Amino acid sequence: MSVRVLTLAAGLSLLGGLPLAAQSLFGSSGLGLPLEAVDARARGLGNLGIGLSGGALLPGDPAAAARLRLPSALLVAQPSWSDASDGVETNYFQGTRFPLMAAAYPVAGGIFSIHFASLMDQDFQGERVSSVMLGGVPTVTTDSFEQDGSVSSMNVGFARMLTPQTSVGLTVGRYTGTFERSLIRTVDPGATGNPIQDFVSAGSWTYAGYLVTGGVATRVADLLNLAASATWSTQLDAEASATTQGGDGSFDVPLQLRAGASADLAPGLTLSASAVRADWSAVADDLNDGSNARATTALGVGLELTQARLLGREAPLRLGFRRADLPFSLNSGKASERIFSAGLGLSLNQTGEFVLASADMSLERGRRSAGVFAENFWRATLSLRLAGL
Amino acid sequence: MPRLDGGADTNARDGLLRRIRTYVHKGPVAACLAATLVAVVACQERLPTALDDGQLPNEPLTVEVELPWSAFGSNLQVFGGYGSVSALGLPVVAHTFGGTLESRLLLRFGPYTTRVFAVEAGGSTVPDEDITYVGGRLVLTFDTLASVVPGPVQLELGALQEEWHSLTASWTNAVDSVADQRAWSEPGAGPIVPMSTIIWDPITGDTVSFQLDSTDVARWMDASDETRGGRVETITDGVRLQLTRAVLRISVRPSVDPDTLVEDTTTALLAKTFIYDPPPAAPTGVRIGGAPAWRTVMDVGIQPLTGPPELCTAVGGCPYTPQASDVSYAALSLTSQATEAAFRPTDSVRVDLRPVLSPLRLPKSPLGASQTGGFGTPIAAEAFGSGAGTRVEVPMTSFVRTLLSGAGAGGVAPPSTLALLGAPEPSSLTFGSFFGPADPDAPILRLILTVGTPQVLP
Numbered sequence: 069m070s071v072r073v074l075t076l077a078a079g080l081s082l083l084g085g086l087p088l089a090a091q092s093l094f095g096s097s098g099l100g101l102p103l104e105a106v107d108a109r110a111r112g113l114g115n116l117g118i119g120l121s122g123g124a125l126l127p128g129d130p131a132a133a134a135r136l137r138l139p140s141a142l143l144v145a146q147p148s149w150s151d152a153s154d155g156v157e158t159n160y161f162q163g164t165r166f167p168l169m170a171a172a173y174p175v176a177g178g179i180f181s182i183h184f185a186s187l188m189d190q191d192f193q194g195e196r197v198s199s200v201m202l203g204g205v206p207t208v209t210t211d212s213f214e215q216d217g218s219v220s221s222m223n224v225g226f227a228r229m230l231t232p233q234t235s236v237g238l239t240v241g242r243y244t245g246t247f248e249r250s251l252i253r254t255v256d257p258g259a260t261g262n263p264i265q266d267f268v269s270a271g272s273w274t275y276a277g278y279l280v281t282g283g284v285a286t287r288v289a290d291l292l293n294l295a296a297s298a299t300w301s302t303q304l305d306a307e308a309s310a311t312t313q314g315g316d317g318s319f320d321v322p323l324q325l326r327a328g329a330s331a332d333l334a335p336g337l338t339l340s341a342s343a344v345r346a347d348w349s350a351v352a353d354d355l356n357d358g359s360n361a362r363a364t365t366a367l368g369v370g371l372e373l374t375q376a377r378l379l380g381r382e383a384p385l386r387l388g389f390r391r392a393d394l395p396f397s398l399n400s401g402k403a404s405e406r407i408f409s410a411g412l413g414l415s416l417n418q419t420g421e422f423v424l425a426s427a428d429m430s431l432e433r434g435r436r437s438a439g440v441f442a443e444n445f446w447r448a449t450l451s452l453r454l455a456g457l
Numbered sequence: 458m459p460r461l462d463g464g465a466d467t468n469a470r471d472g473l474l475r476r477i478r479t480y481v482h483k484g485p486v487a488a489c490l491a492a493t494l495v496a497v498v499a500c501q502e503r504l505p506t507a508l509d510d511g512q513l514p515n516e517p518l519t520v521e522v523e524l525p526w527s528a529f530g531s532n533l534q535v536f537g538g539y540g541s542v543s544a545l546g547l548p549v550v551a552h553t554f555g556g557t558l559e560s561r562l563l564l565r566f567g568p569y570t571t572r573v574f575a576v577e578a579g580g581s582t583v584p585d586e587d588i589t590y591v592g593g594r595l596v597l598t599f600d601t602l603a604s605v606v607p608g609p610v611q612l613e614l615g616a617l618q619e620e621w622h623s624l625t626a627s628w629t630n631a632v633d634s635v636a637d638q639r640a641w642s643e644p645g646a647g648p649i650v651p652m653s654t655i656i657w658d659p660i661t662g663d664t665v666s667f668q669l670d671s672t673d674v675a676r677w678m679d680a681s682d683e684t685r686g687g688r689v690e691t692i693t694d695g696v697r698l699q700l701t702r703a704v705l706r707i708s709v710r711p712s713v714d715p716d717t718l719v720e721d722t723t724t725a726l727l728a729k730t731f732i733y734d735p736p737p738a739a740p741t742g743v744r745i746g747g748a749p750a751w752r753t754v755m756d757v758g759i760q761p762l763t764g765p766p767e768l769c770t771a772v773g774g775c776p777y778t779p780q781a782s783d784v785s786y787a788a789l790s791l792t793s794q795a796t797e798a799a800f801r802p803t804d805s806v807r808v809d810l811r812p813v814l815s816p817l818r819l820p821k822s823p824l825g826a827s828q829t830g831g832f833g834t835p836i837a838a839e840a841f842g843s844g845a846g847t848r849v850e851v852p853m854t855s856f857v858r859t860l861l862s863g864a865g866a867g868g869v870a871p872p873s874t875l876a877l878l879g880a881p882e883p884s885s886l887t888f889g890s891f892f893g894p895a896d897p898d899a900p901i902l903r904l905i906l907t908v909g910t911p912q913v914l915p
Contacts, residue, residue: 093505096512098915154508161503190915194507200519202905213513214504249912253517255785255905262834262852264786264905267517271912306914313911357915398512441508 091163093152093443094403094436096192096215098359098396099304099319099351104128105168105185107144108451112411112430113370114388116342118283119295119328125170125181125453127223128326128344129295130237131285133179134227136172138422138455144168150445165189178228183221183239190217190247202259210254217247219275219304234286237297243277243304271312277304277321292331299324320350336375340388342368348395359396366392370409378414386411386430394436401439407432411449424456517909518771519785522762526899532756532874533894535740536820539750540883543624547600548731549886550612550689551697554605555798558697560733560886561646562689564595565623566705567725568680575711575719587712588719590674595667597689598702601659603803605697609658612691614667615649616676618642620683623728646688646732650676663701674707686728699803703729733886737800742893743791743900745808747800748883752820754813754876757860759902771908779861779906786905787857788850789877791891792898793840802841806889807833809880810851812859812872824876828853833880841889849891850903851877857904 095101104110105127106117113120117128123135125142147164165186172181196211225239250270257264283297301321308316328342347363355361370388377383387410394403411430415423428451436443507513542548551560572586595614599606619642625633626646632639641647653667677685691698705724711717737747744751761776762768769775789810796802809832812825827833829852840847859871879888892898 091505093507093512095505096507100915150505152505152508157508159506159508161505163502163504192505192507192512194510194513196510196513196516198516202519202521209519211513211516213507247914249514251514251517251909251912253519253785253907253909255519255907260786260788260850260852260905262786262788262850263854265784265854265858267519267785267907267909268782269514269517269909269912273914314913317914355915356913359915 091146091148091165091189091445091447092150092436093159093161093192094394094396094398094438095189097398098355098357098361099219100188100190100217100396102395103165103167103186103189105144105183105187107142107168107453108411108428108430108449109386109413111432111447111449112386112388112409112428113340113372114368114390114407114409115328115340115370116326116344116366116368116390117328118297118326119285119293119330119342120340121293121330121332121338125168125172125183127168127170127183127185127221127239127241127281128297128299129283129285129328130181130225130239130281130297131227131235131283131295133172133181133225133237134229134235134285136179136455137174138424139171139173140453140455141171142168142451142453144449144451146447146449148445148447150443152441152443155440163191175226178226181223181225181227181239183223183225183241185221185223185241186218187221187243188219188245190215190219200255202255205259207259208256212252212254213250215247215249217245217249217273219243219245221279223279223281225281233288234284236284237282239281241279241281243275243279245275247273247275247306271314272309273306273312273314273317274309275304275306277302279321283326292329294329296325296327298326317354317356319354322346322348322350336373338372338374340370340372344392346395351395360402361395362393362402364393364395366390378412381418382413382415384413386413394438397438398441399439401441403436403438405434405436407434409433422456424454426453427451428453514912515910517907518767519905519907520765520768522765522768522904522906523790524759524902524904526894526901528760529757529902530755530894530900531758533743533753534755534819535744535751535753537740537744537747537749537751538820539752539878540748541624542627542732542748542883542886543728543730545731545748545883545886547603547885548700548729549697549733550691550700550731551733551799552691553694554697555801557735558733558799559628559645560697560731562700562703562731563617563621563623563626563646563686563729564689564703564726565686565728566677567727569674569678569707569724570709573709573711573719575713575717577713583713585711585713589710589712590678591671591708591710591718593669593674593705593707595653595669595687596664596702596704596706597667597700598664599659600699600701601663603699604659605695605803606659607695609656610691610693610696610698612655612657612665612667612689613651614653614655615651615688615690616673617646617684617686617688618648618650621646621686623730626730626732628732628734645734649688652676652687697803737888738797740890742794742896743877743891744888745877745891746802746806746879746883746885746888748886750879750883751888752876752878754816754819754874755900756816756874757856757902758873759857759861768906768908779904781858781862783906783908784854784858784861784904785907786852786903787854788852788903789875790848790850790901790903792896792900793836793845793847793849794890794892794896795845796841796888796890800887802838802885802887802889804885804887805835805837806841806887807835807880807884808849808851808889809833809878809882810853810856811876811878812856813874813876814872816874824878825872827880828856829880831880836889846898857902
């Protein structure tokens, strides 16, 4: 067991070092854009990562891991294509994230799990062209700004069945990630006829802190799955590097409450719903950029047709919708997002009732908005899950 | 029911077919997944770009500051004697140029060829070492653009009569080494034995050829003779010629075919130098270049700034000592003055700027890395004549940044003395002149500073 699990964990650690590209210009505000570390199945159902039937490796639903009966590993990749507009100008951007990597193994009557999860996305860039008088000549200056940051967490957890219907789970995690900012001013050398060195102002910080998530899940009357979880966190600390002039910082991370349910409406047809609530307003006092911060609520509903088949194999079809408030806004308005989603599951290798390899895909069409600012995006999510390692 | 058609082979075939069907089913799925994964990972990234400047940090301030000499410079000195005339690849021949300058070219050629290949009556080629030197030509090529030559020029070639040392010979001394100093019998590499005189008109081309007879050729035949050498001079007033090439071509008659004359057997040029008189007058202000070369050194120390007002506001008040990272550009701004006519440049002067690593050892201090990439900042020749008063800049951003960064980890203070010199050195008999600290157009330190607020957390 150990060799495989350790090898898998090492591989996931390496993948965790892959560069992550931004997905939204809302990442430029406050602590950035919250990212849900969920798989493609949840994405396709508009789910927030809790309350779905069956076992799952989701950081927000630690009790779901108890339903895994085999050693498992999960990799989630997520490319997105977005265009942002303020009514005057439109920018296009794209990128790929790996929001979740996880592994689980049965230990001591329960399931031990490890997750690498993305929590906040802070990447963006900008350019400003100005003019200064040098030697009596108007001279062009160009400021190139880049912010490269993300908050992630590395979690370990344990879940087990308390009764045949009810399970509990607990994960303990540590915040990781870095935040880097650089502003480079380039002055046109025409004013001197000689090279002019760039002005560089840069800073680099490392995130630290701890979080604990506890959850419970149960199945009622063999029809209804219920789950709830809460995540408590220490302050998110940002420690400046030795060469950074800007100081350290700490941010209050609110208690996050989640609840979800899924019900079998008919054989092969499941309805799911989930909600997440967190009050980020206290973070506003910790922010230097004057961003607004507020309490957020996210809701998601979805339908899953589990008896669909493709190429002779089970291939569940999913539809979903979700709506979420964003904690930080680009302006004084309140930011929110609405997403329609569809998804497909594919069993690649199955022995009896055990799915040894499966892939899930989802495609989302969404819109984030705050006042005149709007961002439309397509987002694909691909999960690859292996079991029985 | 038992199978009658046999057996094990059929079972093996069915198993194989089953496996093939499995792969047929799995193949497209796996291929799709692999392609998707590759597409996902290889997807080109494009970061979100801010739609307005409000999302960016505060704009830095870029200002220009010009410091007068008293605010940054001190202890300006001019040193001469760097390098030697013989190292100059472009010798000069002059007569009363600028009213005073006399300059003569000294040449020494290597051993003559000792054999030729002659064609016998049968058509075969044979080496012939029994040859007779019957004459030759000394061919000189001048740079007509870099020369000052108003019309036809009379050039004279003569044979030197005294031992001379090509690396140290000067107008007064034939040998001027540390251990041996011997003056010419006549200043100016005399006396000589006249060999040839020619009138060269520059409009006919850039090459002049002295015809040599067998006596002239025989005079330079002994390679062990230390007096061996030729002197080229002009007796036309107001002329300064810059030589680019000198070639001696010998004509030989082979013994196997006395009716044939083998011409243009090139002889290697062993030594080439020039001697001139009088030396330049003592420098006033800043002098850079010449041969031997002049350098100007000065101490630099940047005083706290008291303006401009927008800078003081941005940094929270003045006086303000700039930080190394504030300096986007620094340059020494010099105002040119007319160079004395005899040494006035006819081509651009390249000025290099280097830190002086050990000022106490001046004028022999080692110098640091070039601030101009080693090629120098080119300054047009006109700046030292008709265009005197032109302001030129020599960049020194790296020097100022290092100076402002203070002592390094080892406690070693950065160089605060700089040297202005020609690039390369020496590159010409001519030199550039600039006004010095005592003049109204004293050197200025031009700074372009950029200050901004530190990057902070959101």
